[in-house]
Amino acid sequence: MPNNYHVPVMLQECIDALAIKPAGVYVDVTFGGGGHSKEIIKHLGAEGTLVAFDQDADAQMNLIADDRFEFIDQNFRFLKNNLRAHGLLPVDGILADLGVSSHQFDVPERGFSTRFDADLDMRMDQSADLTAKKIIAEYTEEALHKIFGMYGEIQNAKTLAKAIVNARLTQEIATIADLKSAIASLTPRGKENKYLAQVFQALRIEVNQEMEALKEFLEQTIDVLAPGGRLVVMSYHSLEDRLVKNFMAKGKFSGMVEKDFFGNEIKPFDLLVKKSITASEEEIKVNNRARSARLRIAIKK
Structure with a gap:
């Protein structure tokens, strides 16, 4: 596997945020180059399971040869049905790194980058x-x-x-x-x-219908995560970050938090940290993509 496929952003921060239990079930819904997944699996015991999702066929060059690893060739908007089909509900943690992988930018014919000339393609799922x-x-x-x-x-x-x-x-x-x-x-x-x-x-x-897919994915995390399970999401532009921020804080994308008959707020998550976490100056120097990354963490009630 080429080492430069995709350098994982805020790797240690993501691992810390997941608070991995050795026997837990974890999901990396944006497998890509497998950088985050390879680190997650190091923290799992023999009983643990890591499930990875990716719709990009190129990601399959990076699969992990490990009995605890399960790869699902799908967009993360189909999270719940696939986990149910594999008998893997509920899960203890979900990681989503919403950035386009540097590999996708670096392959000219994919049409993601302004640096090259190529057909205007930009599909993450090449069969779409x-x-x-x-x-x-x-x-x-x-x-x-x-x-x-x-x-x-x-x-x-x-x-x-x-x-x-x-x-x-x-x-x-x-x-x-x-x-x-x-x-x-x-x-x-x-x-x-x-x-x-x-x-x-x-x-x-x-x-890639990214906003619709992100909303569908986030809504499913409520049903998929076990109580105390962690939702860890890294976004790279304000549109995504706003959706993630609102959803984690309120369980919905707009409007006020809903309340029960007694006036208590009904929120599916507690925030681990109020503000987003950003990359260190040192990391940004080494990996420019980290500059715009915003990491948010929520715990399922």
């Missing part, structure tokens, strides 16, 4: 139908405006959507270079990389 190329070619101006505004948090999302719709009338936008060329006049001088990263983030989130 929706690609970035299809979004650029077929989405209405209103739909493009919405995803660039919501998922990319782009200031000129409306103008950007209009420019793409106008450009595709005269020429197919099939590659990263085509897209860059179509929006070149809108890219702020001196901030090209940041702007393109926001455009690509928006497309990637839409292609």
Whole structure:
């Protein structure tokens, strides 16, 4: 396995947050390069179990040869049904590292990175139908405006959507270079990389339905975790972090915490730490991806 597949972010913090019991059942729902999983399994005894989820076929290059390890080739939005099918409910801890793996960014033909030219793909599940190329070619101006505004948090999302719709009338936008060329006049001088990263983030989130999948996954953790079980989630942009923060604090994504007949708050989780945990300066120097990571930890009541 190549060592640079994906350097796990805040590895020790994640392991500490899970408070691993040797005989427990743990789930790494974003297996990727297996960095977090390999460390989790070191803390398990002979009776322990580690289940890993990943929809990306490339992740299967990194499987762990260990009887305590179970790999499920699925998106984490199908968490509960798969764990039930394997007779692994309830579980003692769940780890989710929501970042795209550096391996996915580093393989040009996957189309995740602005550094290379390739087809506009961006699928984490290579068997899925929706690609970035299809979004650029077929989405209405209103739909493009919405995803660039919501998922990319782009200031000129409306103008950007209009420019793409106008450009595709005269020429197919099939590659990263085509897209860059179509929006070149809108890219702020001196901030090209940041702007393109926001455009690509928006497309990637839409292609992979990341927000919907995250919500479905989080809602299932309430049923999947045993009382006292740990939910440990690391996110890399404010949209994800807001969903995770609200869900852990309130058991829902918006609105007030629900109360029972006596006015007691009904919350499925207690927060282990009120604020998110961030990476150390030392780690950020070694691994730039850690810069934007936010780690949150909750304990199932």
